[in-house]
Amino acid sequence: MKTAIVTGGCRGIGLAATEIFLEQGWRVAMVDRDTRELHRVADGMENVLAVEADVSDPDQVERMVAETVAGLGRIDALVNNAGVALFSHAGRTSFEEWREVMATNLDGVFLCTQATAPELAKTGGAIVNIASISGLRASTLRVAYGTSKAAVIHLTKQFAAELGEQGIRVNCVAPGPVRTKLAMAVHAPEIISAYYDAIPLNRYGEAREIAEAIVFLCSDKASFVSGQTLAVDGGFDATGVGLPALRRENEPA
Numbered sequence: 089m090k091t092a093i094v095t096g097g098c099r100g101i102g103l104a105a106t107e108i109f110l111e112q113g114w115r116v117a118m119v120d121r122d123t124r125e126l127h128r129v130a131d132g133m134e135n136v137l138a139v140e141a142d143v144s145d146p147d148q149v150e151r152m153v154a155e156t157v158a159g160l161g162r163i164d165a166l167v168n169n170a171g172v173a174l175f176s177h178a179g180r181t182s183f184e185e186w187r188e189v190m191a192t193n194l195d196g197v198f199l200c201t202q203a204t205a206p207e208l209a210k211t212g213g214a215i216v217n218i219a220s221i222s223g224l225r226a227s228t229l230r231v232a233y234g235t236s237k238a239a240v241i242h243l244t245k246q247f248a249a250e251l252g253e254q255g256i257r258v259n260c261v262a263p264g265p266v267r268t269k270l271a272m273a274v275h276a277p278e279i280i281s282a283y284y285d286a287i288p289l290n291r292y293g294e295a296r297e298i299a300e301a302i303v304f305l306c307s308d309k310a311s312f313v314s315g316q317t318l319a320v321d322g323g324f325d326a327t328g329v330g331l332p333a334l335r336r337e338n339e340p341a
């Protein structure tokens with residue numbers, strides 16, 4: 089039975105990816121630092137191992153990998169999904185806030201990838217990192233969040249370059265907005281409406297729509313795909329200025 093580690097797995101996009109892995113016959117190590125929610129969610133699920141860990145802590149990450157191997161025997165995929173969001177003006181973002189975002193969003197990806205790579209080399213496994221459209225296109229208030237996600241996109245290429253010879257594929261998914269706890273904490277009504285205006289599909293995504301792309305990139309169906317970032321964003325990254333105006337012009341009278 090194939091086994092995936094999903095960090096930040098007990099809610100939002102990570103939980104949706106876990107559910108699809110399970111539907112496709114995988115087992116999942118559900119990793120989260122929110123221990124109460126982790127056990128509440130994992131306890132009701134079959135083929136799920138709950139692993140408490142903060143991905144920004146090297147010792148906890150080492151233990152997380154050891155517990156997964158002890159509990160599930162092998163690792164075929166790592167989904168670096170755990171993330172935190174902060175919307176804050178560039179000039180007013182404190183160094184502590186900057187470090188907090190980098191610690192989970194960037195250090196966490198680095199640490200989990202390094203710690204899991206020896207196990208993934210044994211199975212010819214795959215890694216999928218979760219970045220964001222905020223890592224592809226800059227916007228206001230995202231000096232730390234956007235920069236951390238842009239770094240994840242490049243880190244994906246770095247690891248793909250070096251882990252490829254061990255048979256490990258490394259890819260990235262850059263989601264557009266999804267109504268999760270993370271997004272709703274920072275998306276004010278005007279940001280929600282700005283996203284509707286800027287997205288050709290004219291809506292937010294569903295966690296499951298992001299998760300389908302994640303599980304595909306982990307699967308053998310993507311066996312020759314590595315080093316890539318797939319935006320799952322309703323067309324946001326493809327478009328420039330003028331979309332809302334053009335929509336209005338083409339509205340039926």
Ligand SMILES: NC(=O)c1ccc[n+]([C@@H]2O[C@H](COP(=O)([O-])OP(=O)(O)OC[C@H]3O[C@@H](n4cnc5c(N)ncnc54)[C@H](O)[C@@H]3O)[C@@H](O)[C@H]2O)c1
Nearest residue numbers: 096100101121122142143170171192220265266268270271
């Ligand atoms: N929701 C969106 O609109 C959106 C858009 C683009 C990218 N993303 C990215 O998708 C990923 C998942 O986001 P989500 O919206 O499902 O968020 P969420 O807040 O619903 O879930 C994130 C999970 O990660 C866990 N987590 C956070 N920091 C952790 C740490 N240091 N160690 C272990 N677990 C930790 C949280 O406890 C939580 O369970 C994140 O990387 C986020 O940046 C989300």
